Amino acid sequence: MSTATGIYHTTYEADLSLRRTRADWIRLTLIAVVVVAAPFVLSPFWLTVANQIGIAIIGAVGLNILTGHTGLISLGHGAFLGVGAYTSAILVSRFDVPTLIAIVVAVAVTTVIGTFFGLPSLRLKGLYLAMATLAAQFILLYAFRNWDVVTGGTEAIVVPYPEIFGWMLRSDFAWYWVIFGVAILVVLGARNLFRSGIGRAFHAIRDQDIAAAVMGIDVGRYKLLSFAISSALVGLAGAMTAHYRTIVTWERFTLDVSVLYLAMIIVGGLGSVAGSVYGATFMTVVPAAIQQFARNVRETIPTLAREMPAIQLIVFGAVIVLFLLFEPRGLDRTWQRIKDYFRLWPFRY
Amino acid sequence: MSRAYRHNLNGSDLAPGATQLEVDDVALRFGGVRALKGVSLDVRQGEIHAIIGPNGAGKTSLLNCTSGVYRPQEGGIRLHRGDGQTHELTAARPHQIARWGIARSFQNIELFKHISVLDNLMLGRHVHMKHSVWKTALFFGPARAQEIAHRELVEEVIDFLEIQAVRHAHVGALPYGVQKRVEVGRALCLQPAVLLLDEPMAGMNTEEKEDMARFILDVNDLAGVTVVLIEHDMEVVMDISDRVSVLDFGSKITTGVPDEVQADERVIEAYLGEEVA
Numbered sequence: 001m002s003t004a005t006g007i008y009h010t011t012y013e014a015d016l017s018l019r020r021t022r023a024d025w026i027r028l029t030l031i032a033v034v035v036v037a038a039p040f041v042l043s044p045f046w047l048t049v050a051n052q053i054g055i056a057i058i059g060a061v062g063l064n065i066l067t068g069h070t071g072l073i074s075l076g077h078g079a080f081l082g083v084g085a086y087t088s089a090i091l092v093s094r095f096d097v098p099t100l101i102a103i104v105v106a107v108a109v110t111t112v113i114g115t116f117f118g119l120p121s122l123r124l125k126g127l128y129l130a131m132a133t134l135a136a137q138f139i140l141l142y143a144f145r146n147w148d149v150v151t152g153g154t155e156a157i158v159v160p161y162p163e164i165f166g167w168m169l170r171s172d173f174a175w176y177w178v179i180f181g182v183a184i185l186v187v188l189g190a191r192n193l194f195r196s197g198i199g200r201a202f203h204a205i206r207d208q209d210i211a212a213a214v215m216g217i218d219v220g221r222y223k224l225l226s227f228a229i230s231s232a233l234v235g236l237a238g239a240m241t242a243h244y245r246t247i248v249t250w251e252r253f254t255l256d257v258s259v260l261y262l263a264m265i266i267v268g269g270l271g272s273v274a275g276s277v278y279g280a281t282f283m284t285v286v287p288a289a290i291q292q293f294a295r296n297v298r299e300t301i302p303t304l305a306r307e308m309p310a311i312q313l314i315v316f317g318a319v320i321v322l323f324l325l326f327e328p329r330g331l332d333r334t335w336q337r338i339k340d341y342f343r344l345w346p347f348r349y
Numbered sequence: 350m351s352r353a354y355r356h357n358l359n360g361s362d363l364a365p366g367a368t369q370l371e372v373d374d375v376a377l378r379f380g381g382v383r384a385l386k387g388v389s390l391d392v393r394q395g396e397i398h399a400i401i402g403p404n405g406a407g408k409t410s411l412l413n414c415t416s417g418v419y420r421p422q423e424g425g426i427r428l429h430r431g432d433g434q435t436h437e438l439t440a441a442r443p444h445q446i447a448r449w450g451i452a453r454s455f456q457n458i459e460l461f462k463h464i465s466v467l468d469n470l471m472l473g474r475h476v477h478m479k480h481s482v483w484k485t486a487l488f489f490g491p492a493r494a495q496e497i498a499h500r501e502l503v504e505e506v507i508d509f510l511e512i513q514a515v516r517h518a519h520v521g522a523l524p525y526g527v528q529k530r531v532e533v534g535r536a537l538c539l540q541p542a543v544l545l546l547d548e549p550m551a552g553m554n555t556e557e558k559e560d561m562a563r564f565i566l567d568v569n570d571l572a573g574v575t576v577v578l579i580e581h582d583m584e585v586v587m588d589i590s591d592r593v594s595v596l597d598f599g600s601k602i603t604t605g606v607p608d609e610v611q612a613d614e615r616v617i618e619a620y621l622g623e624e625v626a
């Protein structure tokens with residue numbers, strides 16, 4: 001990875017800034033224009049997809065903080081998403097709690113439960129921790145399905161459309177602004193986390209935990225903090241899904257979802273906030289595009305359209321395998337490479 | 350040190366020459382293997398104290414006990430402070446020991462490979478910083494001010510170790526000798542009371558060794574930091590150390606100034622073996 005040459009900072013403030021060059025600022029402006037213009041130009045189908053992307057970004061940033069940045073794998077994040085969704089949905093539909101407060105409580109509950117299931121990380125690493133968090137996934141899913149009194153069991157919870165400050169959130173268009181507003185705040189917060197002490201401590205634990213302890217980092221505390229921040233964001237994503245979709249069922253929080261989120265951060269780039277955004281976008285757009293394609297060919301090639309769900313799974317699996325083989329550091333690395341290519345052009349290095 | 354430094358790298362306020370680190374009858378076992386069999390020695394404020402001995406003598410084990418990575422079954426290691434307080438290191442956890450001012454480097458480089466040199470050094474400042482999730486997420490304001498305040502000391506260490514050119518480089522991509530230097534830098538950023546260096550010159554060529562010896566001497570002479578040094582290169586050890594302790598098979602043979610130790614028959618025996626009659 002080459003760095004931009006000829007750029008000299010004369011203050012520490014400038015050296016710490018996230019955007020350092022004019023190109024960085026131009027790119028940011030372009031992204032801002034796209035984000036603002038999107039809801040006006042997208043078709044209803046793609047606007048729904050955009051909203052799903054926004055929620056996926058929040059969850060993927062959360063999981064990446066834990067798995068990519070702190071090096072602690074979790075297979076329980078699908079269920080943590082469910083904890084956020086169920087908590088918020090139950091509070092609103094059964095206890096008439098205002099939506100905003102319900103979401104805040106949902107985030108808090110998910111934080112506590114996520115941190116609790118993070119306790120094995122004090123002793124376990126790698127595959128062993130994956131197994132321990134897998135247990136969390138199954139325990140929580142079992143609770144969603146069988147704790148009838150609280151979760152309503154296998155029956156879906158229907159949530160009324162939320163009203164925030166007297167404003168009914170009904171249409172995809174209105175939701176778009178809420179979801180992307182929150183997603184942008186989450187991304188900024190995460191970027192800030194990784195240019196200061198806490199994020200550095202997470203990286204230190206990921207790279208060399210004994211050295212981290214010897215340098216004065218309370219490794220156990222920071223591992224739990226990572227679980228807490230990560231599950232808080234995932235809980236937020238879950239609560240927002242509940243209110244956006246207005247229906248909560250256990251099928252949305254299975255192991256598949258945990259794996260999907262892991263796939264997002266692997267495809268996007270482990271240990272990169274931007275990577276989480278790329279991965280969440282990519283892994284939401286690909287299935288949607290395949291679905292759209294199936295709809296388009298329904299008339300002309302009915303067999304292909306019928307087999308689409310199977311094909312979708314195959315494409316999905318192939319994408320993950322190909323990324324692991326050819327770009328294990330994800331889309332974030334691809335983007336770096338593209339930038340380097342143009343920065344150095346016409347030279348190779 | 351060539352220019353005026355504003356930060357004092359020495360984290361101890363003991364008077365030079367006072368006993369700072371007291372290793373008292375430390376015994377460490379791994380199952381049936383006795384790595385340390387009752388080692389006692391003392392390190393004085395402001396000295397360079399070398400620990401030498403053949404491979405497997407227990408030098409690194411002793412360092413690991415001091416920094417809390419291993420917990421010895423018997424004995425104690427005490428750190429004395431200027432205000433008369435004493436910390437018992439064998440009962441504390443590594444991160445607590447670091448807070449008390451014990452910093453170290455490792456025999457096999459244990460840097461944080463996937464982050465920059467600067468971040469590695471900033472991690473040396475971790476114990477001196479306040480960490481709040483909310484302030485961090487906002488960044489602008491207290492979190493940024495704190496980053497910059499600590500960055501100033503880190504930049505002095507960068508200057509001092511002459512690694513300005515690589516400050517933004519990823520550590521994993523740097524040559525071995527530079528990585529060793531960064532690791533010493535990371536320990537220095539902690540403003541240590543005692544600096545434990547585990548073979549800082551292993552695998553280096555003469556020029557790199559000379560540089561490293563100069564850095565160690567400067568840290569010791571000018572900043573007054575106590576250095577405990579494990580090293581196999583006898584020439585370096587005898588040149589720069591104030592006192593030398595010799596370990597063999599988990600026991601201390603002797604402690605003394607380099608000339609005494611070199612002349613000690615037990616030391617010669619440990620290194621060269623017994624003479625066959």
